[in-house]
Amino acid sequence: MNTAMAYACVASRSLDKRHSGHSRWSKIRHSKGAADMKKGQIFAAITKDILTAAKEGGPDVRFNLRLATAIKQARQADMPKDTIERAIKRATSKEYSNAEQAVYEGLGPHGVALMIECLTDNKNRTVKALRNKFNRMGGSMAPVGYMFDKKGRIWFTRGESQDSMDQMLEKAIEAGAEDIEDLGEERVEVICEFSELQAVTRTLVSEHKYAVERMEGTYIPNTSAELSDDQAAEIEAIVEDLEELDDVIKVHCNIS
Secondary structure, three states, X not given: OOOHHHXXXXXXXXXXXXXXXXXXXXXXXXXXXXXXXOHHXXXXXXXXXXXXXXXXXXXXXXXXXXXXHHHHHHHHOOOOHHHHHHHHHHHOOHXXXXXXXXXXXXXXXXXXXXXXXXXXXXXXXXXXXXXXHHHHHOOEOOOOXXXXXXXXXXXXXXXXXXXXXXXXXXXXXXHOOOEEEEEEOOEEEEEEEHHHHHHHHHHHHHHOOXXXXXXXXXXXXXXXXXXXXXXXXXXXXXXXXXXXXXXXXXXXXXXX
16 A cells, blocks of 8 residues: 555544544545545655654654654655655755744634644744635634644554454554554554654554554544535635645644
């Protein structure tokens, strides 16, 4: 399964229903599938992951699991080696020496809450660009962080182990998972405390020999907006538009 297909979530099997509200949104976001995703879009998203990971944890993959995972994802997507190396060098360059991570909040159409993760060296520029986007969509920048819980998310497969799916799910729970989903194709999603993201990932990789495809911080809604399919599609378009901004890394929303 290539990296592009990793953006298509299928059947879920939830351990803890507290955070299961993200499932339907995840399916809607990825319903277009890999065939409809342009390679340039995939590369741009992965490059942002590499930039953020390298800026956050340094350029040495031996000590930066998130960067190692992002690079693995890039290779699976057939991203050229020099493109990967340029992204890592850019994250540690003088150009990015003043760049910092920031999260902005806002309300979009239909009362949907948005959490926007950014990496920026000019917050005034970023805020201005985001405010323009919110004005155009008929929304506003407003505090909505209380509607989300910051968590860690890991996608992994069997890797070198011979474990069954039930064993994989059980060991994920033992490693610290609060919520698990069987994504199909022998892929599992784990939601854990954000502070435990590195520890849970190391346990899955080092102790159980699983292959981690993706690890990241994420925002899981604790209260959800109920939308029609047409309204959800409208929000999807808004999220894609926001994520095209250079400073924006990722956008989270509270669609159930």
